[in-house]
Amino acid sequence: MSERSFLLEMNGIHKSFPGVHALDNVHLDLYPGEVHALLGENGAGKSTLIKVLGGIYTKDEGEILIDGKKVEINSVKDAEKYGISIIHQEIVLVPEMSISDNIFLGKEEGSSFMISRAAMEKKTQELLDSFNMGLKATQLVSSLNIAQQQMVEIIRSTFSEAKIIVMDEPTSSLSDKEVDALFNTIRDLKKQGIGIIYISHRMSELDQIADRVSVYRDGKYIATKTVKDTTVDELITLMVGRQMGNYYNRDYNECKETILEVRNLSNKNVHNVSFELKKGEILGFAGLVGAGRTETMRAIFGMDPKDSGEILIEGKPVNITSSKDALAAGIGLVPESRREEGIFPDQSIKFNETMKVLSEFIKNMRVDAKKETEIAQKYADELSVKAPGLYTLVGNLSGGNQQKVVIASWLAAKPKILIMDEPTRGIDIGAKAEIYAIMNELAKTGVSIIMVSSELPEVIGMSDRVVVMRSGEISAVLDRSEADQVTIMKNAVNI
Ligand SMILES: Nc1ncnc2c1ncn2[C@@H]1O[C@H](COP(=O)(O)OP(=O)(O)OP(=O)(O)O)[C@@H](O)[C@H]1O
Numbered sequence: 044m045s046e047r048s049f050l051l052e053m054n055g056i057h058k059s060f061p062g063v064h065a066l067d068n069v070h071l072d073l074y075p076g077e078v079h080a081l082l083g084e085n086g087a088g089k090s091t092l093i094k095v096l097g098g099i100y101t102k103d104e105g106e107i108l109i110d111g112k113k114v115e116i117n118s119v120k121d122a123e124k125y126g127i128s129i130i131h132q133e134i135v136l137v138p139e140m141s142i143s144d145n146i147f148l149g150k151e152e153g154s155s156f157m158i159s160r161a162a163m164e165k166k167t168q169e170l171l172d173s174f175n176m177g178l179k180a181t182q183l184v185s186s187l188n189i190a191q192q193q194m195v196e197i198i199r200s201t202f203s204e205a206k207i208i209v210m211d212e213p214t215s216s217l218s219d220k221e222v223d224a225l226f227n228t229i230r231d232l233k234k235q236g237i238g239i240i241y242i243s244h245r246m247s248e249l250d251q252i253a254d255r256v257s258v259y260r261d262g263k264y265i266a267t268k269t270v271k272d273t274t275v276d277e278l279i280t281l282m283v284g285r286q287m288g289n290y291y292n293r294d295y296n297e298c299k300e301t302i303l304e305v306r307n308l309s310n311k312n313v314h315n316v317s318f319e320l321k322k323g324e325i326l327g328f329a330g331l332v333g334a335g336r337t338e339t340m341r342a343i344f345g346m347d348p349k350d351s352g353e354i355l356i357e358g359k360p361v362n363i364t365s366s367k368d369a370l371a372a373g374i375g376l377v378p379e380s381r382r383e384e385g386i387f388p389d390q391s392i393k394f395n396e397t398m399k400v401l402s403e404f405i406k407n408m409r410v411d412a413k414k415e416t417e418i419a420q421k422y423a424d425e426l427s428v429k430a431p432g433l434y435t436l437v438g439n440l441s442g443g444n445q446q447k448v449v450i451a452s453w454l455a456a457k458p459k460i461l462i463m464d465e466p467t468r469g470i471d472i473g474a475k476a477e478i479y480a481i482m483n484e485l486a487k488t489g490v491s492i493i494m495v496s497s498e499l500p501e502v503i504g505m506s507d508r509v510v511v512m513r514s515g516e517i518s519a520v521l522d523r524s525e526a527d528q529v530t531i532m533k534n535a536v537n538i
């Protein structure tokens with residue numbers, strides 16, 4: 044058998060930020076036509092490594108070889124020149140532009156892409172149709188939900204003359220159907236000899252799509268394994284440096300008292316939604332992407348208008364027309380899209396964690412900074428936020444650690460009712476277990492939780508009851524004993 048040669052090699056890569064040695068002698072190699080997955084806990088350095096490859100960060104030390112030749116990548120343009128295309132963890136589309144304009148952005152002038160707007164729109168439409176997206180090429184990106192935006196990013200990247208495509212958590216907000224379409228595209232790209240670097244916290248995807256997997260921990264390279272010669276357990280142990288036990292630990296309590304009642308809630312996205320949430324209950328919301336779960340939560344929380352319907356808290360009707368009203372009524376919401384709604388990236392961890400409860404620290408017109416720091420530290424510790432300190436800007440944290448700060452800020456606000464929309468998206472397996480443990484503790488102390496999640500094992504593992512939505516309506520409310528994968532899916536899809 045002839046030795047295959049590498050398409051890409053990264054050797055001895057170092058990168059530091061103030062207070063963080065984000066990459067410490069890191070290695071990665073990639074064959075043409077292979078999918079190489081990168082695994083590691085939140086903050087392990089995965090995104091930093093690919094940002095070095097993409098010319099967004101300049102490495103402090105190390106070498107990059109493409110087709111065996113040493114190259115210098117100091118800018119995004121350099122990276123493009125070497126055929127490197129990156130789909131970043133945070134979406135970078137221009138919302139005020141159409142899908143087609145976004146897909147062709149920066150490619151209009153290149154010789155091979157000198158084509159008319161009509162031709163661009165036609166080509167875009169073909170691509171959208173091949174992904175069964177049900178979208179128009181001329182539609183503005185701002186009118187798309189997160190999953191749709193992510194698909195547009197993926198289409199944009201595959202539609203370039205790339206030799207190396209990097210996908211940083213591409214599936215985190217996709218439905219199963221969209222994941223299937225993406226995997227088919229990846230298989231096509233492989234056949235063309237394109238090398239793919241694939242970052243995901245979903246271990247179950249490895250078997251389906253990856254050939255090899257490299258594990259990173261605390262900025263260090265740990266090991267590379269061939270997927271068919273390793274096991275999920277082995278990889279998790281390499282990732283977290285210890286063995287993990289069962290992580291859905293629930294102390295089920297008798298939930299009797301109704302705390303929240305939603306009656307016949309309707310607006311342009313949801314129809315006649317009625318359900319009850321009990322005190323100390325974890326109520327799961329399952330359904331396909333687009334089933335109306337997020338929209339229901341936004342309406343309850345006052346972010347979207349309601350056309351009709353009633354909301355009662357502890358038996359009393361409440362009128363919630365803004366998130367401020369919701370907060371005053373004791374409701375918190377960890378949003379699906381943290382970049383847009385959850386955080387201030389240019390502010391510190393401390394600010395972000397305590398901003399909702401600042402009034403608690405104000406005494407005699409002065410902020411009790413000591414108390415504020417105490418609270419901020421407590422929640423940062425509880426959620427193991429990985430950062431040099433409380434004053435680190437949230438925008439500089441890894442994706443998963445940003446999510447932890449959003450959750451921390453809501454825990455600090457101590458709501459009676461906490462709505463969590465995809466709370467563990469982008470969160471590593473160790474931190475997930477910590478979040479589940481916190482949810483269990485909250486429920487035990489009488490906090491009521493609504494958890495919207497597309498990960499069925501998590502819904503089933505954590506919920507007292509499961510509400511299933513389909514096409515903007517509730518299709519089933521299942522007790523814990525009835526809520527298995529098959530029953531949930533049957534109710535989630537249109538038969
Ligand atoms: N621009 C920056 N300034 C300061 N620190 C940074 C910056 N970018 C990354 N870091 C730090 O580098 C470390 C590695 O972060 P990175 O985003 O690479 O993690 P990751 O493995 O992608 O994690 P996740 O799974 O959460 O996305 C983290 O401690 C992060 O806070």
Ligand SMILES: [Mg+2]
Nearest residue numbers: 090132441442
């Ligand atoms: Mg990352």
